[in-house]
Amino acid sequence: VYQVFENVAKKYDVMNDSMTLGIHRVWKDILVHKMNPCPGTLLLDVAGGTGDIAFRFINYVRSVQQRQLQRKLKHHQNLSWQEIFESYQNDKFNNSLGDSQVVVCDINREMLKVGKQKAQHLGYSEGLSWVLGNAEELPFDDDKFDVYTIAFGIRNVTRIDLALQEAYRVLKPGGRFLCLEFSHVSNPLLSRLYDLYSFQVIPVLGEVIAGDWRSYQYLVESIRQFPPQEELKAMIEDAGFFKVDYENLNFGIVAIHSGFKL
């Protein structure tokens, strides 16, 4: 698995766009929207190598923070000069993120490197940390994070149950587990089209764009091997999460599973 991603790291984003025809951006947007984070949230993004989820999270929190600030300013209409002066003093110490932070954790150094470069390039400076780590054995303390996300990463984990247990461990009570992953299409017609596309088109794209047919063959096969929605839901419940449910996107091509540590 490590070598697959070493090869894939640099071309990861390009391949994502071409394979999914850009829809993966929408899927990731939906994931962050579902999370609905408020300022002050601590997010752990596992297997989040190139930082897609992390950047979206930061954008979302920034806009929420802006909205809150605007609402506060509206109230300023009726305040005395003294109160306005004091509120300006306070705002100076508020950063634009409102203490929210993302820790991006990945097992692969190359992916993290690409992610860091992207962050610099796009201008994301505060609130980001990059940590090397294994999802089955996270280098973090218990009860630390508000949200744990793993987008298109869990199918690459050898022991999914261990990863889920680790997720449970590092989440605070009340914390949320969110998993975005390829899943099973139940509609038979769509399933045939999807299989055709996966096995014929994707490895070819892999060869043409990234020069690596085998990695993408592996990718498609691992998607087929991955447990379907209900089974993954049961596994998440086994790890101790409550209120576990899933949302199918695009008829089951992708599914978002959500659970809470209560």
Next chain:
Amino acid sequence: VRCQQYPPLCALQASAALRAPSDEHKKEPWASSSQQHFDSPPAGHQPEQKPQGPHPSYTGQGGQESEDYESEEQLQHRILTAALEFVPEHGWTAEAIAEGAKTLGLSVAAAGLFHSDGSELILHFVSECNTKLSELLRNEQKLVQLGEAEKKPIDEFLRDAVEARLRMLIPYIEKWPQALSVLLLPRNIPSSLTLLTSMIDDIWHYAGDQSTDFNWYTRRAVLTAIYNTTELVMMQDSSPGFEDTWRFLENRVADAMTMSNTATQVQSTGEAVVQGLMGAAVTVSN
């Protein structure tokens, strides 16, 4: 035992187990039926099975044991109650719920348990208010039965009941218009309508209404109209102590009383007219 194998049975057992503890908390049967009504809409787009409640304790980790002994519903109930404190500042939003969760020692992500538009928070609040009103009315009835208080005339009773219920909105009055609009969303209408009708039924029950005939509908419609219009007037009332609203309420209740008197009069007049016609017909035939 995997609940997957016997989903219908397990779901029934689970829901029965869940309802049993939560029923103990509720005092009025009306309030409890409306509470369960709005707690059941499924979250997410797939119908979910609920093997909670009789959950073997998977969590031997950390200090989670305290949470195991209360059901999810109870925890959600506690979070929403805690969130009400933050509504004047944040409105009926997921932010208020997140703040509420924080005071309980949970992560802010627990707000994800609910819809992001704050529907559950508003419905919870309405249900709580209705429960409080029921209790108030029941205590008043007890006093009357014990002979310690006078039985109020019907118009005064209705006026006091509606006023008491509307006064519960005062701490949240600034953000209440927002709540009203959320309650009107198609998704929420079944729940909000059930809560409203059960509250009105409650008031009529304690007013001593035992009728099961046609009048039942008219009385509920009349009181619902009085309640809703007074609520709207209250939204834009800036008079001290909301005295304009209470005066409006008094007038509406008086109108309703006059209307019912007129209706009876019309009925008796109608009967008199019919009798007159019958008499005329008999005379003519003779």
